[in-house]
Amino acid sequence: MIAVLDKLPFAVRFAVVFLLQAAAIGWIVFDRVAILRDGTEIRLQARPVDPRDLFRGEYVTLGFKVSELRPATLNSAEEFEAGERLFVGLQADEEGSWVPVSVAKSLPSGPAGNRRYIAGRVVYAYPSTPVRESDSERPCPDPCTTLAIEYGIESYFVPEGQGKALEAARDDSKVEVLVAVTVTGRAAIKGLIVDGTLRYEEPLL
Amino acid sequence: MLDNLYRKRLIKDLPVWRDKGWVSADGAEHILADLSGGEDQARFPIVLGFLGAVLIAAAAMTFVAANWEEIPRLARLGLLLAGMGVAYGFAVALQRRGYDLLADAAVTAGAAAFGAAIMLVGQIYHIQKDFPAGVALWSLGALIAAVLANSRGALAIAFAGFAFWSFLGAEDPGWIVHWPSLLAIAASTWLAAAWNWPAGRHLAVLALLFWLVATVFALASRYDWSGHATYATLLTSAGLLWAIAHWELRETPLRAWPSYLDTLAPYALAGLLALLLILQLAGDVFPEPVTADEAGRFLNPYILALGLLVASALALVPTIRSGAFTRLDAAVLLLALAVPLAVAFLADRGQFLALSTDPGRSVILAATLIGIAVWLTAYGHRRSSRIAVNLALIAFGAEVLYIYLETFGSLLDTALFFLLGGVLLIALAWFLNRMRGRLTRATDGNEVAP
Numbered sequence: 001m002i003a004v005l006d007k008l009p010f011a012v013r014f015a016v017v018f019l020l021q022a023a024a025i026g027w028i029v030f031d032r033v034a035i036l037r038d039g040t041e042i043r044l045q046a047r048p049v050d051p052r053d054l055f056r057g058e059y060v061t062l063g064f065k066v067s068e069l070r071p072a073t074l075n076s077a078e079e080f081e082a083g084e085r086l087f088v089g090l091q092a093d094e095e096g097s098w099v100p101v102s103v104a105k106s107l108p109s110g111p112a113g114n115r116r117y118i119a120g121r122v123v124y125a126y127p128s129t130p131v132r133e134s135d136s137e138r139p140c141p142d143p144c145t146t147l148a149i150e151y152g153i154e155s156y157f158v159p160e161g162q163g164k165a166l167e168a169a170r171d172d173s174k175v176e177v178l179v180a181v182t183v184t185g186r187a188a189i190k191g192l193i194v195d196g197t198l199r200y201e202e203p204l205l
Numbered sequence: 206m207l208d209n210l211y212r213k214r215l216i217k218d219l220p221v222w223r224d225k226g227w228v229s230a231d232g233a234e235h236i237l238a239d240l241s242g243g244e245d246q247a248r249f250p251i252v253l254g255f256l257g258a259v260l261i262a263a264a265a266m267t268f269v270a271a272n273w274e275e276i277p278r279l280a281r282l283g284l285l286l287a288g289m290g291v292a293y294g295f296a297v298a299l300q301r302r303g304y305d306l307l308a309d310a311a312v313t314a315g316a317a318a319f320g321a322a323i324m325l326v327g328q329i330y331h332i333q334k335d336f337p338a339g340v341a342l343w344s345l346g347a348l349i350a351a352v353l354a355n356s357r358g359a360l361a362i363a364f365a366g367f368a369f370w371s372f373l374g375a376e377d378p379g380w381i382v383h384w385p386s387l388l389a390i391a392a393s394t395w396l397a398a399a400w401n402w403p404a405g406r407h408l409a410v411l412a413l414l415f416w417l418v419a420t421v422f423a424l425a426s427r428y429d430w431s432g433h434a435t436y437a438t439l440l441t442s443a444g445l446l447w448a449i450a451h452w453e454l455r456e457t458p459l460r461a462w463p464s465y466l467d468t469l470a471p472y473a474l475a476g477l478l479a480l481l482l483i484l485q486l487a488g489d490v491f492p493e494p495v496t497a498d499e500a501g502r503f504l505n506p507y508i509l510a511l512g513l514l515v516a517s518a519l520a521l522v523p524t525i526r527s528g529a530f531t532r533l534d535a536a537v538l539l540l541a542l543a544v545p546l547a548v549a550f551l552a553d554r555g556q557f558l559a560l561s562t563d564p565g566r567s568v569i570l571a572a573t574l575i576g577i578a579v580w581l582t583a584y585g586h587r588r589s590s591r592i593a594v595n596l597a598l599i600a601f602g603a604e605v606l607y608i609y610l611e612t613f614g615s616l617l618d619t620a621l622f623f624l625l626g627g628v629l630l631i632a633l634a635w636f637l638n639r640m641r642g643r644l645t646r647a648t649d650g651n652e653v654a655p
Contacts (some may be wrong), residue, residue, distance in 0.1 A: 159272045
């Protein structure tokens with residue numbers, strides 16, 4: 001196979017390398033732009049914590065209220081295991097924050113109405129203390145399975161030096177993340193809202 | 206580098222040998238001419254070229270990490286793409302002028318810029334922190350560049366990237382064993398083998414070992430293995446690999462593989478010795494014995510390790526046949542795996558506790574390591590393997606230092622252990638020397654200087 005390649009002129013081979021690599025990058029950009037442009041905007045409450053990435057500099061890790069769910073409290077009888085994909089149904093509450101209302105292994109068909117679905121993956125499932133019926137929550141019988149879920153929107157990259165300030169904001173401010181979700185449940189971050197005002201807004205490109 | 210040392214030594218030795226009449230004057234000249242291929246002088250600028258490529262790569266990475274707001278992000282991405290283009294353009298120009306290795310350095314810089322561009326896109330769109338898919342894409346791009354542009358530097362990036370991917374992938378809850386990264390490393394290994402590239406062999410072996418360790422650690426964290434069980438599993442794996450590394454495959458259809466096995470041998474041996482030392486530390490790091498649960502799940506890693514021990518025994522059979530190991534060698538190696546395995550198992554059952562409270566465990570493990578180090582020096586001398594001897598000495602030294610720092614209960618115990626060990630070793634040396642003297646006298650009747 002390598003012998004066949006030897007017959008190609010060098011300029012062509014290098015051009016192929018460049019075009020393949022540039023196309024790969026263009027494809028990720030296009031994919032992300034499509035989510036941001038076509039997806040429905042939802043707002044999720046979050047708690048930022050500041051670490052640092054080896055390659056991409058400072059970022060905050062975002063922990064969402066929907067990062068931990070008890071399927072039983074959402075009327076789901078399905079058993080979930082680590083590594084499985086799931087779809088969480090979200091609906092806006094009176095303040096405009098989106099809260100979980102359902103969880104299922106497959107994307108529910110039929111009209112979504114004012115509900116939107118976000119795709120996630122179970123990182124781990126563990127039994128936690130049972131919850132009795134209350135005004136806010138449905139009961140979660142023993143063993144009350146709790147899921148830690150990842151949606152791929154847990155990192156927010158910020159310019160050097162701004163991570164700590166954002167982390168400090170979580171104690172005395174309400175941090176929300178503006179997320180775009182497509183009809184298939186794919187999600188991308190559109191912006192960051194601190195105490196109701198849009199602090200960071202992400203352009204498409 | 207080593208060739209250079211060898212030549213310097215020959216330049217010193219050859220005139221002496223010529224004067225003694227062992228080599229002809231003509232022969233001495235031919236030998237020297239054969240060694241100085243003239244490559245050494247040309248190598249310096251190429252080394253500089255590669256260092257330059259590495260610095261440019263580091264610059265691209267930190268540029269991305271700085272997340273500088275003054276330049277719009279699309280412009281930053283454009284800058285990196287342009288950098289890629291310039292690097293590949295340079296590579297073509299250098300290739301045309303016949304500077305193959307400098308062209309290789311330029312491709313390496315290009316492949317690094319490709320990675321920086323992926324990371325920048327990940328940053329712009331806040332794609333998750335570890336971004337395993339990004340690392341995989343980068344490595345794949347580097348592998349393609351390596352194939353198309355004959356670039357060893359790009360292949361090195363691919364090996365490092367795929368190894369990192371195996372680490373990220375092993376943590377992924379969706380995989381029990383991350384096969385995609387193993388396949389990718391195998392593909393890169395195939396390319397390095399096709400080029401017959403010596404440094405590539407080392408990269409391949411290291412990447413495969415990295416995959417193995419990442420996999421065992423991932424299994425350990427998922428199924429709650431104890432520290433003892435994890436390191437015992439790795440120890441028996443290292444033993445199995447070292448045994449396999451001695452297989453004689455030169456007569457078989459797998460003729461390209463012996464050089465890979467030769468490369469694997471020192472790494473597997475170093476791993477084996479290091480794990481024997483780590484097992485002793487593991488008792489201090491995880492002093493709590495694991496309580497046996499009803500399901501007996503804590504047994505699973507030990508069943509696996511026992512399987513690896515049996516596999517090592519089977520793998521030793523062909524090495525005894527080919528003469529790489531004697532029966533005694535094989536027995537010593539198996540003992541060096543079986544004893545720590547048993548100790549680790551008993552430690553988890555609560556029979557042996559931490560080092561400070563139970564000297565039994567540490568005496569057995571320390572004696573095992575010192576025993577295998579002594580055997581290894583003998584083995585290394587017999588097989589004229591300098592690496593085996595050196596590793597044995599390093600392991601011996603590390604063990605002595607560890608014992609001294611930890612002490613068995615008291616300094617007095619430590620002193621007793623050293624004294625006993627020292628007396629035993631000197632007795633062994635005296636015995637071996639006598640045996641050798643007797644043997645050499647028997648064969649040629651001459652006394653040989655010791």
